[in-house]
Amino acid sequence: MKEITIHTDGACRGNPGPGGYGAVLQYKGHMKEIYGGFRHTTNNRMEMLAVIESLKSLKYRCKVTLYTDSKYVCEAINKNWLSGWKNKGWKNSAKNDVKNVDLWKEMELVLKEHDVTLQWVKGHADNEMNNKADEIAVKASKAPGDFQIDSFYENETGLNFG
Numbered sequence: 001m002k003e004i005t006i007h008t009d010g011a012c013r014g015n016p017g018p019g020g021y022g023a024v025l026q027y028k029g030h031m032k033e034i035y036g037g038f039r040h041t042t043n044n045r046m047e048m049l050a051v052i053e054s055l056k057s058l059k060y061r062c063k064v065t066l067y068t069d070s071k072y073v074c075e076a077i078n079k080n081w082l083s084g085w086k087n088k089g090w091k092n093s094a095k096n097d098v099k100n101v102d103l104w105k106e107m108e109l110v111l112k113e114h115d116v117t118l119q120w121v122k123g124h125a126d127n128e129m130n131n132k133a134d135e136i137a138v139k140a141s142k143a144p145g146d147f148q149i150d151s152f153y154e155n156e157t158g159l160n161f162g
Contacts, residue, residue: 001061001062001063001115002027002060002062002063003062003063003064003080004025004027004028004062004063005025005026005027005064005065005067005113005129006023006024006026006054006060006064006066006067006068006139007023007024007026007063007067007091007121007127007129007130007132007133008021008023008050008051008056008066008068008133009021009022009023009050009068009070009123009133009136009137010022010043010044010047010048010049010050010075011046011129011134011137011140012042012043012046013141013142015043016041016042016142016153016157018040018041018141018142019037019038019041019042019045019046019141020036020037020046020056020137020138020140020142020143021035021036021046021047021049021050021053021137021140022033022034022035022050022133022136022137022138022139022140023035023051023054023130023133023136024129024136025054025057025058026129032057033136034057035136035137035139035140035143036053036140036146036148037141037142037143037146037147037148037150038076038147038148038149038150038153039127039144039148039149039150040150040153040154041145041150041153042074042100044073044099045100045103045150046098046137046141046156047070047072047098048073048104048107048138049103050068050133051068051073051107051110052106052107052110054066055091055110055111055113055116056110058113058114060089061113062112062114062115064114064116064117065113065117065122066116066117067118067127067130068119068120068121069123069124069130069134070120073107074118074119074120076104077107077111078118079104079116082108085098085104086108090104102152103114106116131146
């Protein structure tokens with residue numbers, strides 16, 4: 001099984017606001033960058049999409065060590081909040097609807113496709129690849145010509161940008 005290292009990050013200019021995600025995938029000395037930008041979204045959604053899209057980009061089942069500076073994502077997976085939310089009908093411990101349920105459902109599916117270990121790293125610190133992922137995410141958040149529409153988020157919040 002191929003062993004891949006991934007560093008991910010999300011960025012949002014305003015929260016909510018224009019956002020982007022970025023990821024750096026590494027395999028045997030090779031590096032690939034992936035990214036995407038959205039016209040209106042949140043930072044947490046971009047953190048999640050960085051993980052989802054990086055795992056979806058893998059063509060074969062892989063052993064993945066994935067680094068993220070998102071405690072939200074890392075703890076939801078490593079502390080089994082995700083499976084708990086699913087078992088409770090996508091309700092959290094306060095019995096409220098889980099936010100970003102569309103992405104949590106997608107995350108659950110892509111995590112099953114690979115052997116993934118999530119590691120938390122401090123953001124904006126001395127981790128070169130985390131800083132690279134951040135740079136990519138910020139750049140994606142500033143590229144309006146490439147923006148996608150986060151339809152679930154915009155519909156859920158009642159936004160209508162036309």
